[in-house]
Amino acid sequence: MALVTTKKMFEKAFEGGYAIGAFNINNMEIIQGVVAAAKAQNSAVILQVSKSALKYAHPKYLKAMVDAAIEETGLDIALHLDHGSDFEVCKDCIEYGFTSVMFDGSHLEYEENVAQTKRIVEYAHERGIVVEAELGKLAGVEDEVNVDAAHATYTDPDQAVDFVKRTGVDSLAIAIGTSHGAYKFKGEAKLDFDRLATITEKLEAAGFHNYPIVLHGASSVDQRCVAMCNEYGGNIAGAKGIPAEMLRKASSMAVCKINMDTDLRLAMTAAVRKSFGDEPAAFDPRGYLGAGRALIQELVEDKIKNVIGSTDSMNQTP
Numbered sequence: 001m002a003l004v005t006t007k008k009m010f011e012k013a014f015e016g017g018y019a020i021g022a023f024n025i026n027n028m029e030i031i032q033g034v035v036a037a038a039k040a041q042n043s044a045v046i047l048q049v050s051k052s053a054l055k056y057a058h059p060k061y062l063k064a065m066v067d068a069a070i071e072e073t074g075l076d077i078a079l080h081l082d083h084g085s086d087f088e089v090c091k092d093c094i095e096y097g098f099t100s101v102m103f104d105g106s107h108l109e110y111e112e113n114v115a116q117t118k119r120i121v122e123y124a125h126e127r128g129i130v131v132e133a134e135l136g137k138l139a140g141v142e143d144e145v146n147v148d149a150a151h152a153t154y155t156d157p158d159q160a161v162d163f164v165k166r167t168g169v170d171s172l173a174i175a176i177g178t179s180h181g182a183y184k185f186k187g188e189a190k191l192d193f194d195r196l197a198t199i200t201e202k203l204e205a206a207g208f209h210n211y212p213i214v215l216h217g218a219s220s221v222d223q224r225c226v227a228m229c230n231e232y233g234g235n236i237a238g239a240k241g242i243p244a245e246m247l248r249k250a251s252s253m254a255v256c257k258i259n260m261d262t263d264l265r266l267a268m269t270a271a272v273r274k275s276f277g278d279e280p281a282a283f284d285p286r287g288y289l290g291a292g293r294a295l296i297q298e299l300v301e302d303k304i305k306n307v308i309g310s311t312d313s314m315n316q317t318p
């Protein structure tokens, strides 16, 4: 039993009209909550690590815990670098044993994004590792990059085809209206599904059959968790995410990977706050962190079963 790449996962997801959840991990409780949910739903899963998570927890610790999760569950799990900013961090993660890396050159000039992505793809492919890249700019805050809504740009379909052709990248993250963080929409939620369909049609016509698309910034910002945070001393006002039915629709289309981090953060924070509120005299971290882990499991199970639809993907043959 070992880590897998996302290649087969995406082939099956595209055929089956569902998506694989990619959840950000930072510590043991998050890993265990996500993996327990995937196990309960018999689902493949992607565990992804941002640059700041690498700094916080160290790749060796994260890799060792993910290896333990695979041994424990027998699930197909891919370990993925989220928003890799340059060649070096992608190379380091490949050396640490990650099976998938993202190079995020979305803030670069187009030709520079092509050149840097291509270099990483060549390096990764020689080692059997897959690469995700990004085209178009999402609004929101991620790692050191903060893009306001006015500077977000949706992915151009023709450019997407040219980019995939020239870089050989395995999956493409696109901008169609999602954004990072807890404040995604002021008014009504809206995603450009026509653009997603056009990108897929053009890729198909160019010979990229069932090409996997990735959706970042796809947390739903569970209002139950927001309310729980606020009830127990938090101050999270006006947070709004992507409605579940939009994620279901995207999953039934070409979107094979759906990224969620904010929802896990909110679940952990809500449960820890509640635990402190309910038991002010307690001071065993296993109590409040355990409560966080349990709520993450509940939330991720709901996503797998009722939103992205990857339940029983472990049984599906390619």
Ligand code: G3H
Pocket: 024, 050, 051, 052, 053, 082, 083, 141, 142, 143, 144, 180, 261, 262
């Ligand atoms: O897309 C960004 C993820 O939510 C990671 O955030 O850099 O704070 O770990 P982070």
Ligand code: 13P
Pocket: 024, 082, 083, 179, 180, 181, 182, 215, 216, 217, 218, 219, 220, 259, 260, 261, 262, 263
């Ligand atoms: P959210 O902030 O919507 O959870 O998005 C996470 C993400 O895209 C990680 O790459």
Ligand code: ZN
Pocket: 083, 142, 180, 216, 217, 259
């Ligand atoms: Zn992201």
